[in-house]
Amino acid sequence: MQTASLSPYFIDRLSHVREDNVWIQTQLHAASTRLIAVYQSSVLCNNHDPRSPCFVSYSQASAPTDTSIFLGQVDGIAYFTLSIQTSAAAEQLCNAQQATFQDYAVSALMLESKYHELLSLACFTSYWDSRxxxxxxxxxxxxxxxxxxxxxxxxxxxxxxxxxSMDPAIIVLIEYEDRCLLGRQAHWPESMYSTLAGFVEPGETIEAAVAREVNEEAGIQVEDIRYHSSQAWLFPNSLMLGFNAKATSTDLQLDANELEAAAWFTRDQIRAKPQMLPNQKSISYALIQDWLHR
Ligand SMILES: [Zn+2]
Known part of the structure; x- marks a missing residue:
């Protein structure tokens, strides 16, 4: 099974030491500790290498650290957030570090994979804390x-x-005989198609959410709903739960508010037009690739 690569396991979160404030403060002030500067929904990235985040030390921090959030350790190095509150503080840090704040939702798909969990956690916790x-x-x-x-x-x-907390959402590859159902939203890049997705509602099982979302968006019934894999999609706070399902018919009735278009595709049609697929680090891409290679 191909798994989505946006959130590989990476951080030792050390949740059992979060209440030990002496230990936390010692870590925060250590010279080896790295702070991830977050300004609104952007993270600080190096000018000379935009694919890598720019970490700063406690002594380099240009903003108060009393709201810094401990993220965990990677290879024995502790990581915290550094919440930047003003444009002046952001500009000062950028100039001092020769770095730029990049919108995480955009930059996540081009950052080196090993940073994704760390930066997702930093952005998510900062976002949650600020609200x-x-x-x-x-x-x-x-x-x-x-x-x-x-x-x-x-x-x-x-x-x-x-x-x-995170909002659970489902994403599902639906198949009927030798074809799969892909749809597109109006604001997506031209000609891009992807699997169907939607949020789980309160009181609902995730399997019921799959059946409901597919019926609402495409007007079809599904059966044999099977879990595939998951991916944190913290833009700002979703957990995508991936599924496979089988349609009982192929007659589509689209909800125009959700989908601009949807169609059944054969494997050959998709292979002939790989540029139609979503980003390779997305769970949707993993679902489609698994189906293509089955
Ligand atoms: Zn109260």
Whole structure:
């Protein structure tokens, strides 16, 4: 089975030490520790090599580190986020490091694969943290805990705790005899087709979400729904759960709000036009490649 390569296992997250603030602070100040600067949804990348992130040390940090989130260790080196709040601080850091902030959703597909989990985690946790400074229950301020992996309401009568969470979404390759169903959304690159996808709704199983999304978007019924693989797609916070399924018919009735077009393709048709496929690091590409080679 071919697996999506955007999120290979890479980080030792050391979740059991997040509550040990002495250890965390020692790591944060260590000379070998690397900070990943995040500004809005962008990460700092080297000017001389845009495929690699530009890490900074604690002494090079041009912004407060009291909101830095511990991401984990890679090869014994600790990684934290460095949240940049203002355009002036961002510009200062870029000039000092000879680096540029790049939108992560765009740059993720061209960064070296070994950085994906680390940078996804940095962007995701920074995004989550920036949107949870106030309690959703009582509107009091929250404070950072567990090295950034929890925020707690500062009202002692409330003390609501908040944790980072991801939105589950399904993505499915549907086949009927020797053809598979691919569709495209209007805003995608011209002529690109991909597998169907959608978010899981509350109270729904992921298998039911597959059947519902396919029926809503393409107007067909599916059966024999089988799990394939998953991929964190943190733009900003999705977990893509990949499936295979078989259609019971081929008559499509498209939801124009979801799909601009969809069609059944044979393997030869896809092989003859590889430029129609989505990015090679996407789970959709992995699903299609597995089907092509079956
Ligand atoms: Zn509260």
């Amino acid at each position: 949870n400074h106030y309690c959703g229950s009582c509107a009091s301020e929250t404070k950072i805990c567990n090295a950034g992996h929890m925020r707690v309401c500062t009202s002692t009568s409330c003390a609501q705790r908040y944790f980072p």
